[in-house]
Amino acid sequence: MMPESYRGQLRQRVRRRAFTLLAALVAIPLLASGAAANDVEVRRAADAAERTTWDSVFSAAQAERGQSAYKDACARCHRESMAGADEAPALTGSAFMSAWNGQTLGDLHERIRTSMPTDTPGVYGRQQVADVIAYMLQFNGYPAGAAELSKESDALKEVRFVAGKP
Secondary structure, three states, X not given: OOOHHHHHHHHHHHHHHHHHHHXXXXXXXXXXXXXXXXXXXXXXXXXXXXXXXXXXXXXXXXXXXXXXXXXXXXXXXXXXXXXXXXXXXXXXXXXXXXXXXXXXXXXXXXXXXXXXXXXXXXXXXHHHHHHHHHHHHHHOOOOOEOOOOOOOHHHHOOEEOOOOOO
8 A cells, every 4th residue: 555645746746747738738729829810910911011003013104105105016906995806805994803803913914925916926025014014004093103113023923913992
């Protein structure tokens, strides 16, 4: 038989271990939910930091250059009104807005640069395409700012096309 003092120590050890186990069982889900909450906060902060077409991502001067380039290169198919014609889609209105909503300006830039004009694709330079996109944004009611829209793919991928005004 065990001495009483040893049994008391054993009970105390068992209680401490049970308490530690219980604390761990309670703390782990709380820590996990806290980590998930932090993850959500990080995603929200990243989303808030993301630039959109509503963040004045082009300049008025750039849009003016783009208007000139658009008239010279794009209007023959897409019309000056950007309403499109025949097989050339509209570059304004709800169909255009919903087709590009959520995509990046990098996607739009690449599409124009590599597939337009349809009879001789790839003839427009990066700057010319960026200028035309600036004009398209202005035409569709997006605000101009102080800085020009970049012609670089990485920078354009950081700007999301958002149809509805936030």
